[in-house]
Amino acid sequence: MRLEYILRTIALISLVIMLQAPVFSGGFISKKTEISLGNNAAAEFEAEHPPLDNPELQAMVGEIAQSLLPHTETTGYQYQVKIVEWDIINAMALPGGHVYLTSGLMDFVETEEELAGVIEHEIGHVDRRHGKKIVERDMVGTLGLSILIDAADLSNDQALVGFFGKQIWVSGYGRDNEYEADRMGVYYTMKSGYDPRRGLKRFMQRLDEMGGDEPSGIDAWFASHPKSEKRANRIEELIVEFEQEGLRYPK
Numbered sequence: 054m055r056l057e058y059i060l061r062t063i064a065l066i067s068l069v070i071m072l073q074a075p076v077f078s079g080g081f082i083s084k085k086t087e088i089s090l091g092n093n094a095a096a097e098f099e100a101e102h103p104p105l106d107n108p109e110l111q112a113m114v115g116e117i118a119q120s121l122l123p124h125t126e127t128t129g130y131q132y133q134v135k136i137v138e139w140d141i142i143n144a145m146a147l148p149g150g151h152v153y154l155t156s157g158l159m160d161f162v163e164t165e166e167e168l169a170g171v172i173e174h175e176i177g178h179v180d181r182r183h184g185k186k187i188v189e190r191d192m193v194g195t196l197g198l199s200i201l202i203d204a205a206d207l208s209n210d211q212a213l214v215g216f217f218g219k220q221i222w223v224s225g226y227g228r229d230n231e232y233e234a235d236r237m238g239v240y241y242t243m244k245s246g247y248d249p250r251r252g253l254k255r256f257m258q259r260l261d262e263m264g265g266d267e268p269s270g271i272d273a274w275f276a277s278h279p280k281s282e283k284r285a286n287r288i289e290e291l292i293v294e295f296e297q298e299g300l301r302y303p304k
């Protein structure tokens with residue numbers, strides 16, 4: 054009787070640990086569900102903003118992205134970098150590896166370094182799993198605890214798919230995640246052999262010089278990311294930090 058009680062207690066404790074562990078360590082959304090959620094959001098997004106019909110330009114950004122990926126820590130994602138038809142200056146990453154650049158951004162960037170810097174920032178969002186983290190942190194209350202059990206069906210949740218297709222585009226992933234994506238972007242840019250001062254930093258400075266740090270609807274990057282001047286300054290601090298750690302470029 055006593056032994057049975059002990060065994061049942063152990064079993065119960067094990068179950069509690071099993072249920073709680075994913076929430077407190079790696080989160081409760083699996084990589085498979087995360088990728089599936091990203092794929093569904095990407096399909097919805099592209100229905101509204103179709104990829105630009107310019108195979109050469111699409112291939113060019115794809116090649117830059119492929120040259121960057123070996124220098125990142127990202128694993129398990131099939132990256133797809135696409136230019137979409139849209140006049141505003143913006144870029145976005147969806148969970149699982151979908152990266153979008155607007156035609157407006159392509160008109161604005163002046164160098165390959167700037168483009169690489171923006172793509173690296175977006176890769177930073179994907180491999181730090183910001184989409185998944187936002188869902189786990191902010192949306193559990195909204196969608197109800199049932200998703201803890203039903204996480205596999207999460208990727209088909211229409212509200213959630215729409216959230217990624219629309220909300221992230223406008224608001225970004227929040228200031229802390231944007232700064233983290235900048236950090237990863239600078240780090241990866243330097244590891245890839247690009248000059249980060251001519252990359253993300255210069256891109257931010259030029260945005261700032263345009264005087265558009267108020268959300269205007271024209272330049273959504275301003276609305277969806279922290280203030281450009283502040284970011285450029287912080288990017289310089291990151292570059293110095295990584296230089297002091299011994300990271301050198303070009304290789």
Ligand SMILES: [Zn+2]
Pocket residue numbers: 174175178225226231234278
């Ligand atoms: Zn971002």
